[in-house]
Amino acid sequence: MPPPVRRITLEREPYVAPPRAAGATAQAPANGRLRAVRAPSTQVRQRMAIEGVWLAYGENWVVRDVSLPVRQGEVLALIGASGSGKTTLLRSLNRLTEVTAGAARSGRVSLDGEEIHELEVNALRRRVSMVFQQPNPFPMSIYDNVAYALVESPRHGGRRRRRTPELELAVADALRRAGLYDEVASDLERSALRLSGGQQQRLCIARALAAEPEVLLLDEPCSALDPISTATIEKLIVELRETVAIVIVTHNLQQAFRVADHVAFMHLGELVEYGSSEQVFDRPSQQRTRDYVSGAFG
Amino acid sequence: MASERSAAAVIPPISHPRRSSVGSWPLIDRTGFVLCWLTGIGLCLIAGGIVLYMLLKGVAYLRLSEFVQSPSPSLHQTQSGGFSDPILGTLLVTAIGIAIAAPVGVALAAWLSEYSRPAWLARAVESGLEMIAGVPSVVLAIFGLLVFSEGFLGFLSTKAFNGTVTGQSFVTAGVVMSVLALPLIVASTREALAQLPDRLREASYALGKTRATTTRRVLLPAIRPSIASGVVLGMGRIIGDTAIITLILGATLKNESADGTPLLGALRGTGSTLTSYVFNNSPAGEGNSHEKAYAAAFVLLMIVLALNALVTRLTNGRRARSADRGWRARTRALVAWTR
Numbered sequence: 001m002p003p004p005v006r007r008i009t010l011e012r013e014p015y016v017a018p019p020r021a022a023g024a025t026a027q028a029p030a031n032g033r034l035r036a037v038r039a040p041s042t043q044v045r046q047r048m049a050i051e052g053v054w055l056a057y058g059e060n061w062v063v064r065d066v067s068l069p070v071r072q073g074e075v076l077a078l079i080g081a082s083g084s085g086k087t088t089l090l091r092s093l094n095r096l097t098e099v100t101a102g103a104a105r106s107g108r109v110s111l112d113g114e115e116i117h118e119l120e121v122n123a124l125r126r127r128v129s130m131v132f133q134q135p136n137p138f139p140m141s142i143y144d145n146v147a148y149a150l151v152e153s154p155r156h157g158g159r160r161r162r163r164t165p166e167l168e169l170a171v172a173d174a175l176r177r178a179g180l181y182d183e184v185a186s187d188l189e190r191s192a193l194r195l196s197g198g199q200q201q202r203l204c205i206a207r208a209l210a211a212e213p214e215v216l217l218l219d220e221p222c223s224a225l226d227p228i229s230t231a232t233i234e235k236l237i238v239e240l241r242e243t244v245a246i247v248i249v250t251h252n253l254q255q256a257f258r259v260a261d262h263v264a265f266m267h268l269g270e271l272v273e274y275g276s277s278e279q280v281f282d283r284p285s286q287q288r289t290r291d292y293v294s295g296a297f298g
Numbered sequence: 299m300a301s302e303r304s305a306a307a308v309i310p311p312i313s314h315p316r317r318s319s320v321g322s323w324p325l326i327d328r329t330g331f332v333l334c335w336l337t338g339i340g341l342c343l344i345a346g347g348i349v350l351y352m353l354l355k356g357v358a359y360l361r362l363s364e365f366v367q368s369p370s371p372s373l374h375q376t377q378s379g380g381f382s383d384p385i386l387g388t389l390l391v392t393a394i395g396i397a398i399a400a401p402v403g404v405a406l407a408a409w410l411s412e413y414s415r416p417a418w419l420a421r422a423v424e425s426g427l428e429m430i431a432g433v434p435s436v437v438l439a440i441f442g443l444l445v446f447s448e449g450f451l452g453f454l455s456t457k458a459f460n461g462t463v464t465g466q467s468f469v470t471a472g473v474v475m476s477v478l479a480l481p482l483i484v485a486s487t488r489e490a491l492a493q494l495p496d497r498l499r500e501a502s503y504a505l506g507k508t509r510a511t512t513t514r515r516v517l518l519p520a521i522r523p524s525i526a527s528g529v530v531l532g533m534g535r536i537i538g539d540t541a542i543i544t545l546i547l548g549a550t551l552k553n554e555s556a557d558g559t560p561l562l563g564a565l566r567g568t569g570s571t572l573t574s575y576v577f578n579n580s581p582a583g584e585g586n587s588h589e590k591a592y593a594a595a596f597v598l599l600m601i602v603l604a605l606n607a608l609v610t611r612l613t614n615g616r617r618a619r620s621a622d623r624g625w626r627a628r629t630r631a632l633v634a635w636t637r
Contacts, residue, residue: 096503099499123506124506126505130504132497148505149505204501207501
């Protein structure tokens, strides 16, 4: 008797995006995407300026002549296909590209008018903090993960003790801002590695927030997470923009549409289009942007 | 439903693939195959033989009193005392050696793995470590004797009656022993640091932490089990060494204080360890109390086996689970082990 053959049947028709109606508005986009309703931030001011930046790894120029503003009170999303240089650009904002041997930069990046290459690198990274694609909590307790950002830092007076009343308040506050406090408050001494992926990522955000950065860089923070955790973190990002300037790199166009105020579309190292998210998604001026946001490539 | 399924389940007989039989192999492969088997079995026999023989001999001659009595000079085995001094000596030399080798080794490994600048110095340090790892311990011993018998280092060791510095003491033996244990600790720490993912380092840099802070507060705590297993391996190396003890500790019958003061004098004084005690009392040595030698050798073997088991436990707990989660599992293994 021959073994049974397993057949794979298609239960659904493949998804075909409906044609976009002309003149769609942001409130009711014709393609069915829903935007979180929120009031525009009242205090928008520029924090970082990227001016004519070129970035190279060895001989390869991976970012070519990009100029962008980073404003507090706004979320800036960098979108683009793989290899478009968006993560490299993001990493250059707190000089994390320097960890890689052979990285070079030309052009100017400034934070509050000061060229970041002139700033002490660790001072800069305390002001411009970063959250990575993969949740990367340290192998220690939840409390220690957040407290680590503060101990021995100037904000904490350079003190080495992990258990001071101020520090405990600061840790709780950071966890609260990251929306994690209620879930972990019962046992802050638990290992951070026992948290779920979404909780770990929020812990990483709490850790980054604990040092009270001025700019928060998020490198595809939800790509390793489930939809529920993603929704929690997106809500958090929108809340945080009031106090921190946020730059988020994402592959997920819907996510960019949901969280960003301004969107920069990069392709093969070049900035193709920059504008408000309504403009980039609904009335892209460039053909390549139109192709990308409509799913023709990417 | 169930009946329907069982009625339909006419499973054809399971067919087994024909196994390759050794008989069909070329002669050279067959010979090699047999030799592999024989060497494997032979090794097991030797290992089992050592443990069994030492167990029988050791248990027959081991008395509890031997753990508390000092050795005494007698040609008669019933009056030659126990080996409390050698046990104490083993502990003391190991403690001094590890107290030096562990911090130095971890620091060296951290520098090699995280900084290694300038490159020429890193290369020099690496070859230096390789050289030390390959030096026979008797060469280290005679070099140590050469160094520590210099007059200005006389405060570390015993002086002979005419005032010449012998260079022999627990401190000097411990220092030379630390050189012996150093490569093992550096190797295991370095390997573990190399295995840590870079995203752990980046996470810390992104918070504005320096390389040094990252190493001290994140990386080294994360690899504690590996450091521990390196330390235990180093301990085994120190405990098992005889040449350095004979030359630099003096391998005297009893632990003798240099100037009669209890602690500092003992550290500067000479003594013996289990290895030198076994050597001296073995049928090949001068003591001629082979019963004591067997008993002491058994104790030594048990200590080393216990350390080996400890290493296996540390590294296995790590390896078994690192297959799925990497350094997370290592931390968990550490937590589980300390409980």
